[in-house]
Amino acid sequence: MSDDTTLAAFDKAFELVTHVAELMQEALAQRGLTTPKAQVIFALHHEGPQVQRKLSEALRCTPRHVTALIDNLSEAGFVARGPHPTDRRATLVTLTQQGVEAAERMVREREKSAEELLGEVPEDQLKAFIAVADRFIGGQSDE
Amino acid sequence: MSDDTTLAAFDKAFELVTHVAELMQEALAQRGLTTPKAQVIFALHHEGPQVQRKLSEALRCTPRHVTALIDNLSEAGFVARGPHPTDRRATLVTLTQQGVEAAERMVREREKSAEELLGEVPEDQLKAFIAVADRFIGGQSDE
DNA sequence: AGAACATCGTGAAGTCACTACACAATGTAT
DNA sequence: ATACATTGTGTAGTGACTTCACGATGTTCT
CATH class of the missing domain: 1.10.10.10 (Winged helix-like DNA-binding domain superfamily/Winged helix DNA-binding domain)
Structure with a gap:
């Protein structure tokens, strides 16, 4: 079926997690x-x-x-x-x-x-x- | 008014980040x-x-x-x-x-x-x- | 009332992830 | 041969977070 897309979406979620976590920490760090x-x-x-x-x-x-x-x-x-x-x-x-x-x-x-x-x-x-x-x-x- | 949906999606991303990060850490911790x-x-x-x-x-x-x-x-x-x-x-x-x-x-x-x-x-x-x-x-x- | 117990915040001490700095051993360029 | 760059690691320190013990207060029970 759409297994490839399923996996891609799953992986994308992890990528998102990494990225957003980083963004958030940077933004917060700027304000101490x-x-x-x-x-x-x-x-x-x-x-x-x-x-x-x-x-x-x-x-x-x-x-x-x-x-x-x-x-x-x-x-x-x-x-x-x-x-x-x-x-x-x-x-x-x-x-x-x-x-x-x-x-x-x-x-x-x-x-x-x-x-x-x-x-x-x-x-x-x-x-x-x-x-x-x-x-x-x-x-x-x-x- | 897609503004509401925009904000909802934005917030959902953060919720996702929190949740997935937790899941991942738990899963890994189980394997030491x-x-x-x-x-x-x-x-x-x-x-x-x-x-x-x-x-x-x-x-x-x-x-x-x-x-x-x-x-x-x-x-x-x-x-x-x-x-x-x-x-x-x-x-x-x-x-x-x-x-x-x-x-x-x-x-x-x-x-x-x-x-x-x-x-x-x-x-x-x-x-x-x-x-x-x-x-x-x-x-x-x-x- | 007083004794027994639970709860709130904090000091002391320790763990864990991670960093900066210094250094010996080795590689590279001149 | 001299000078410099790079690899990995010891020493020491920070920061987030925990457990344990304790004094002060609140609650309950007789």
């Missing part, structure tokens, strides 16, 4: 960020201030590492620690003004990049892309 | 490998025995790191160091039997996974996927 740090900023941006424990779940890393991440981000001025209103063990992490601006800038750049890269692509192609991507994301057994 | 180690094995598999310097270019990492990688892979039995026929400074890295088997197994699994995941997808959708992926990748692919 790494992927997990950006994840923190995004999490705070659209979930609001959060406790570190919650962030560690969102990033799927240890609470200890979140401490380090927040140390780093707060030193760089993106976030700030504050007291939790009811639980005095917890600290509430909030985006600073600079953090909010960074988040918004990244959102705008996402839109700009999407338009630049895919603006001319016909809609049905995009939908096919999404459909195939969902195949990857959907069914899978790691065994 | 990491991404760069697997790259070494593949490079040797379809380029034949190579000098470390060459591998460092293929992996775009420092020669020093290749040394560490090969130390590791050779300890695990996947590759072996041998003398270079003409240049006595260089060592020639070769796949062991176990290394060859690992490479072949991974190739087979790639085919199996491709079939499982994308086997039922119509060819024109796959082609659209590839076309869109190429938009991301742009004008350049190394290798």
Whole structure:
């Protein structure tokens, strides 16, 4: 059947992964960020201030590492620690003004990049892309 | 309003990247490998025995790191160091039997996974996927 | 109330992937 | 023969991330 195309599409997905991962890291590095740090900023941006424990779940890393991440981000001025209103063990992490601006800038750049890269692509192609991507994301057994 | 679809496709690409990267790492970890180690094995598999310097270019990492990688892979039995026929400074890295088997197994699994995941997808959708992926990748692919 | 236990964040220490620098051995050019 | 380039590796360091132990606080149970 279309085995060749199937394989080509499969390989292309890996190529895409490599390439996009690289692009993303470069873009973030330019702003002094790494992927997990950006994840923190995004999490705070659209979930609001959060406790570190919650962030560690969102990033799927240890609470200890979140401490380090927040140390780093707060030193760089993106976030700030504050007291939790009811639980005095917890600290509430909030985006600073600079953090909010960074988040918004990244959102705008996402839109700009999407338009630049895919603006001319016909809609049905995009939908096919999404459909195939969902195949990857959907069914899978790691065994 | 293909803008929405454009953004959706863009975001989907990132989702795909995250997901596939994870899948790949899990699959490799099961065999005691990491991404760069697997790259070494593949490079040797379809380029034949190579000098470390060459591998460092293929992996775009420092020669020093290749040394560490090969130390590791050779300890695990996947590759072996041998003398270079003409240049006595260089060592020639070769796949062991176990290394060859690992490479072949991974190739087979790639085919199996491709079939499982994308086997039922119509060819024109796959082609659209590839076309869109190429938009991301742009004008350049190394290798 | 007090004892027992769970939870939040962090210090200390370690692993792992990776880098920069220095260097000995070898190859190449003049 | 001298000078320089190149191959691989030791030493040392960074950065992301983990496990373990602990003090401070919150919760529950009698």
